[in-house]
Amino acid sequence: MYIKKEIREFIEKMPKETKLTKDWVNFIKKIDKSYNLLIEHGKEEYECTNCGKYSYGKLLNSKNDRYYDICRFCGKKLEVRRSNLKNYFFLYSFATVDNMNNKLIIRYYEVYRIYNCVSRRFNDSIVEFARYVPELDVVLLNDRCPKGQNIYHYKKIKKWRVFGGKYYANDDYKYIYLRDIDEKKKGTSYQYIPLEDVINHLKDLKHGSLYRVFKLAKYSSFEILIKLGLYNLAFECPEKFNIKGSFENRFGVRKEFYKFMQKNDISYAELEVLRVIQNPNIKNIRTLLRISYSNLDDLKKASKYINLVDFVEYSRKQKNITIQTYLDYIENLEKLEIPLTKKKLLPNDFTLAHDISIKKINTVKNKTLRKKIIERYKKLEKNSYKSDKFIIRPAKNLNDIKDEANQQHNCVYTNYSEKYANGETDIYFLRKIKKPNESLVTVEVMNGRIRQKYQKRNTKTNKEQNNFLKLWERKVLNVA
Ligand SMILES: [Zn+2]
Structure with missing residues (x-):
């Protein structure tokens, strides 16, 4: 791995190890107090490994095997363990901010707190294993933590190395020494x-x-x-x-919004909403974020139709309203060319108005679809063809397609009605001359060629049907 000269020089110059100052030791001792146990000697007789005193009687009621109680003397809430306990330890890490060669450096330490079953006290092993130099954007590890994972307390520091992987993922800033x-x-x-x-x-x-x-x-x-x-x-x-x-x-x-922003320690999403509504009311801002799933673009879109502060007020009286469903509703009104009066913009019952708008859109859609399909039939009618046994003809209307789909158990109605109406594809029905109302083969033609042909439940066509279709393709559709 290539390491910049600046970093190499910094590593060479920095001290490999430093002694813990008295002040750091006191800092750790203070944290240590919470990493202790209550040793249960007899029935409800507890020795505190923190202050060394004995208390009698339970303070906390606990039903679990693993239970805690409070030392009556030092007031610490600690786990209770029996006096035959042999091995036990705690691990925690802390960081200090230091200055080395005019660079700020964060030093990571691990405290390995080991129980001594003879003295019934804990002893610390405190080792430094990582350094982060933000100005150089580099993480350094030593021999105790060779891979950025496990920490070996018994190892001596021979060398500090640049850690090339992702940053040592210690987000534990619970204990950080900030003195001076x-x-x-x-x-x-x-x-x-x-x-x-x-x-x-x-x-x-x-x-x-x-x-x-x-x-x-x-x-x-x-x-x-x-x-x-x-x-x-x-x-x-x-x-x-x-x-x-x-x-x-x-x-x-x-600038007059500054006090408001500071008081609420405003987030970026909140600031974005404030920019749109220009109204310093945190409750309204948060409501708008909630009902828009924090989608600012949608909020901006809606604000073109309605004052968002009014909308918040309105939304409180409505069930299940979101900015997205509201925008759908507006879009429907526009498609239907309904004037956006105040009454239409803020209907008394939004859910009802929304549903009605969808129904209206569907009716209009169906009407257009029906009309288009009839026109398609007129255009393709000339491609109808018959032999002694079979007849093939284009789909006549929407009900015709629906009926074919029901008889054949296929998806011609759901997936092909619109494509057929819009001229993207052609739909034909092959039937027996003697039974013209009974579905037999559904045929799709695209660019003058048969694309699909199926009998009931999408089963393959037989030889006789294939021969007829081939003839039709050649003679009528003029496939070369
Ligand atoms: Zn105690």
Whole structure:
């Protein structure tokens, strides 16, 4: 793997390992308190591995085998284990933000907390196994974590390597050591970003990893968004706001909406709706997103017909209305050339009005279809042909096709009526002269050639029928 010179030099210069400072150790000790057990000695006699004191009597009622209780002295809720417990351990990881050679670096550690059954206390093994350098966009792993998966505590660090695979997927930013971060970020490209604020905020949000934060923080707009208190926008898509100029230029809404945006920590989808409705009401905005499945294009389309704020009000009185069904309804009205009066735009019962519009459309459709098929018959009638035994003729009308489909159990009605009406294909029925009303063979002709021919239930035609059809093809359809 080719590694940039800048990265190689950084790896060479950075310290392989550093001692844990007293302050870090205290940070870990604090986390450790929750990784303990209550050791049950006798009946309802518990020794706490955190504070070492004994409590008597249950505090919590638990029906499961695996149960928890609260230490009466340190107040920790811990799992209860019997005193014959031999082996037990906890694993957790934490990160620290550090500065190495004027680059900000996130260092990942794993704490392997092992139970000693003699002293009935836990001891920690704390090892560093990964580093992420956001400015170089590189993840480094050492001998303890050769593949970015398992971590081996007993291994010594010989070398740090660039990890070429996907980023070490540790999204565990639950424990992150941020002390002196303002000092550490000095001279790095993150020096103006309120990192402590950002990372603390990240804990409350579901925006993903630290890794992502540092990636996003590369956009100058990230810093601006954070400082404006628009965290959702900052974490979601700072790249969309990398626009210089006025507030309105950057956000696409007037500055007077800023307070509203900040108060609701507006998301990008919400901002998009705000741009359309120009009305700072978060409840309305969220309702619009819900009833449109967050489809902004559909919302914009609907807004051409109706004020969306009025629509929210209207939707509250209707059952099962969405922007999509509403747009279907409008489309139907337009097809039917019905004027879009206020009464038509906001019918009292939307579901009913919607269904009626569909019925009307279908009636119009059927009417046109019927008319077209009759015209097709007139045009193709000249291709009718008969022998002593058989007759073949085009489909006469829609009912004729429906009847053929029912008798033959085929799909000529559902799949071919429209194609036939529109002249995309020709449909003929082959019957016995003596039984002209009884279906025998359904024939499709396309570009002057027989494309399909079937008896009942799509079974093959017999020799006699084939001979007749061949003759017809040659004589009438003029196939060379
Ligand atoms: Zn305790």
